[in-house]
Amino acid sequence: MDKGISLELPKALTSVEEGRLAVLAYLEPFGVASAVINRLEVVLEELVSNVVRHAQDATHVRLSAAMFENGVCLCVEDDGAAFDPLASAGPQPFDTLEDAHIGGLGIPLVKRLSRSLAYERAGNVNLVRAVIAT
Amino acid sequence: MTLVITDLSGVTKAELSGRLDTANVNELELKFSAGVMPKSQPTIVDLTQVTFIASLGIRMLLTAARGLSRRGAKLVMFGANPAVIEIFEMSALSDIIPVVPTEADAIAAVSG
Numbered sequence: 001m002d003k004g005i006s007l008e009l010p011k012a013l014t015s016v017e018e019g020r021l022a023v024l025a026y027l028e029p030f031g032v033a034s035a036v037i038n039r040l041e042v043v044l045e046e047l048v049s050n051v052v053r054h055a056q057d058a059t060h061v062r063l064s065a066a067m068f069e070n071g072v073c074l075c076v077e078d079d080g081a082a083f084d085p086l087a088s089a090g091p092q093p094f095d096t097l098e099d100a101h102i103g104g105l106g107i108p109l110v111k112r113l114s115r116s117l118a119y120e121r122a123g124n125v126n127l128v129r130a131v132i133a134t
Numbered sequence: 135m136t137l138v139i140t141d142l143s144g145v146t147k148a149e150l151s152g153r154l155d156t157a158n159v160n161e162l163e164l165k166f167s168a169g170v171m172p173k174s175q176p177t178i179v180d181l182t183q184v185t186f187i188a189s190l191g192i193r194m195l196l197t198a199a200r201g202l203s204r205r206g207a208k209l210v211m212f213g214a215n216p217a218v219i220e221i222f223e224m225s226a227l228s229d230i231i232p233v234v235p236t237e238a239d240a241i242a243a244v245s246g
Contacts, residue, residue: 013157038186038217045188049156097200097230105225106189112224 004066004073009048011058011078016048019063023074030067032134039113040072040132046106047076047085047128055080055126062125071115071131078126084119085128086111135162139169145176145241151183154191163194170198174205176244178237182213192225199231208232212240 005026009015020041027037044063051061058080066073085107111117114130121127135152148170152158170177179195199209210232214222222228234240 013160016156035217035220038220041186042188042221045155049188049190053156095229097196097203100196100200100230105192109189109221109225 002067004064006062006064008060008062011052011055011060013049013052015052015061015063016045019048019061020044023063023065026065027067027072032067032072036072036132036134040074043074043110043113043130043132044076046110047074047130050085050106051076051078051080051126054085055083057081068131068134071133073129073131075127075129077122077128079124080126082121083126084121085126086117086119137162137165137169141173142178142241145178145244146170146173147178147180147237149180149183153186154184154194155186155188156190159190159194163190166194167198167201170209171201174202174207176207177202177209178240178244179209179211180213180237181211181215181218184214184218187218187221189225192221192227195231196227208244210234210240210243212237 005022007022009019023044048061048063051058055078058078060079062077064075088107110130113132115133116131118129135158138149140147148166202209212234214233219233222233232243234243
């Protein structure tokens with residue numbers, strides 16, 4: 001496995017774009033398919049913006065990415081209060097516009113886009129690790 | 135990220151371009167809603183120049199489609215690239231808001 005990249009970003013919405021560009025630059029030499037890049041960008045967007053918008057007491061977010069043989073591992077950490085974003089049931093399936101849940105669409109999307117997804121409370125940080133298949 | 139709203143004799147056309155990510159949707163959402171909702175008429179959304187969408191972008195489209203539906207008007211999207219379509223399908227958005235290939239298809243779909 002490649003040793004990957006890791007960067008510490010402020011808890012600010014601009015960190016999503018900064019993190020995305022850094023991950024793209026890191027992955028560039030690997031020639032990852034554009035469909036995979038798109039899935040990865042959505043997962044990164046949802047996980048990082050989730051921390052920025054919701055993590056109580058967090059001061060920063062750490063984003064790491066590493067290329068595997070058949071996947072990209074994306075790790076998002078924050079130093080906020082213990083919170084497992086994956087534990088929520090998420091919106092129920094919907095068939096009509098009236099039934100559709102307007103909020104909380106992000107995590108269900110991350111679950112579907114990731115081959116594996118796990119949360120861990122490690123010391124004083126929340127850590128979400130997603131693997132996107134290549 | 136830009137938004138252009140035009141009126142095609144009774145059909146509102148909203149042309150989005152750029153990345154519908156969290157930061158951009160935060161900036162654009164009110165303008166989008168103010169541009170399409172008060173007209174309460176059939177609306178087509180041009181996604182030809184949209185390169186990326188995440189959950190807040192989906193929420194914006196869903197909110198507009200629901201608001202228009204309550205006023206008896208349809209919203210149909212067209213021109214989405216394969217990356218955007220995949221995210222629509224994974225979020226089940228494409229089950230409840232039609233996504234068609236071309237502007238002509240979209241006009242036919244909202245008028246029907």
